[in-house]
Amino acid sequence: MSHETWQEQLRRGSLDLAILLTVSPGPRYGLAIIQHLEAFTDLVVSEGTIYPILGRLTREGLLDATWVEGEAAHARKYYRLTKAGAQRLDQMKREWREFAGKITRLIDDAERHDHAAQ
Amino acid sequence: MQLSDTGESRVNGYLFVLERSLKTFLPIDVVRDAVREIESHLRERIGATDASPNERVALEQILSELGPPLRVAQAYSAERTIDEAVATGRFVATVRAVSQLAASTLGGFSSSRAGCSSVIWFRSPSSPSQS
Numbered sequence: 410m411s412h413e414t415w416q417e418q419l420r421r422g423s424l425d426l427a428i429l430l431t432v433s434p435g436p437r438y439g440l441a442i443i444q445h446l447e448a449f450t451d452l453v454v455s456e457g458t459i460y461p462i463l464g465r466l467t468r469e470g471l472l473d474a475t476w477v478e479g480e481a482a483h484a485r486k487y488y489r490l491t492k493a494g495a496q497r498l499d500q501m502k503r504e505w506r507e508f509a510g511k512i513t514r515l516i517d518d519a520e521r522h523d524h525a526a527q
Numbered sequence: 528m529q530l531s532d533t534g535e536s537r538v539n540g541y542l543f544v545l546e547r548s549l550k551t552f553l554p555i556d557v558v559r560d561a562v563r564e565i566e567s568h569l570r571e572r573i574g575a576t577d578a579s580p581n582e583r584v585a586l587e588q589i590l591s592e593l594g595p596p597l598r599v600a601q602a603y604s605a606e607r608t609i610d611e612a613v614a615t616g617r618f619v620a621t622v623r624a625v626s627q628l629a630a631s632t633l634g635g636f637s638s639s640r641a642g643c644s645s646v647i648w649f650r651s652p653s654s655p656s657q658s
Contacts, residue, residue, distance in 0.1 A: 439564060440571045456592050457599035460564055461606040464557075468610060476563075483570040484563070 420452050424462055426505060427452050429471065429490065429498045436489035438477075439463060463488055471497050528576040534586050538573075541596050542566055548600030552607065561603060568593065 431437060431445045439460055446453050453459060466472045471494035478484045490498065530538065542562055549558040572589045579585040593599065 438567075440568050455594035455598065455602075456568070457565065457594035458602040460561065460568070460599070461603040464561070464603070465606040465610055481571065482574060483567050485567055485571075486564050 420454070423450075424452055424459075425466065426498075426501045428459070428462060428466060429494060429501065432472065432488050432490050433495070433498060436475075436487040438485035438487045440485075442488065466494070470494070528573050528578050528582065528585060530573060530586070531582060534573075534582050537583075537586055537590075538566075538569055541569070541590055545596035545600055548597055549603060552604055565593070565599065 427446055427450060428442060431442050437445065442463070443453055443456050443459050446459070463472065463474070467474045467488070470491055472488045473491050473494075475487050475489075476484050477487050542565065545565060546558060546562045549561055553561070569589065572592075573586070576585055576589065594602075
């Protein structure tokens with residue numbers, strides 16, 4: 410596997426969690442979600458690929474989507490976390506921290522051995 | 528930025544291609560909603576852009592950040608197919624999801640070489656398909 414492939418898999422695997430985290434404080438519309446992700450991460454490679462993921466998360470019942478008229482010159486589609494989405498997010502956060510913690514321990518251990526060998 | 532007629536035509540052309548592509552695999556009400564959302568994104572971006580002496584360059588930048596309409600349609604297709612594959616665990620849907628990812632992403636290409644199970648794990652760690 411090339412480094413780029415690994416990075417791409419990591420990115421795609423993290424997007425669901427990042428999107429759910431982005432809407433967890435309150436409803437956001439598509440572009441606001443993208444801008445938030447861009448401000449905090451490098452996960453958005455192409456803006457147009459975020460909307461299909463939002464659609465899937467909505468079909469899965471994790472997000473609820475509502476069109477809001479009159480707020481801007483055009484309608485905006487707002488996404489908010491559902492109860493099921495909040496539960497999934499809690500689960501994902503727990504698993505992410507556990508996973509990241511284990512990998513970090515592995516890295517630390519490998520680096521300790523590296524330093525000891527030098 | 529207020530678009531000229533030429534700029535409007537470019538936006539409408541983008542949306543037309545997207546709509547035609549989406550119609551080949553999505554129900555019409557879903558297509559309308561998706562195109563409306565992408566148009567909303569574009570109008571928001573255009574509205575937030577300062578008036579530019581070169582409208583064409585500014586508009587092409589916005590469209591390029593969104594991605595070509597065929598790629599956006601491909602992303603919708605991939606998400607739908609992955610949905611179907613994970614929900615049903617059906618072999619054909621799974622193979623289709625893998626081949627679509629393979630066609631659209633480097634990660635998918637790698638996964639298709641590694642086998643279907645890695646993609647299912649990758650997309651949905653809690654899916655029963657992984658067992």
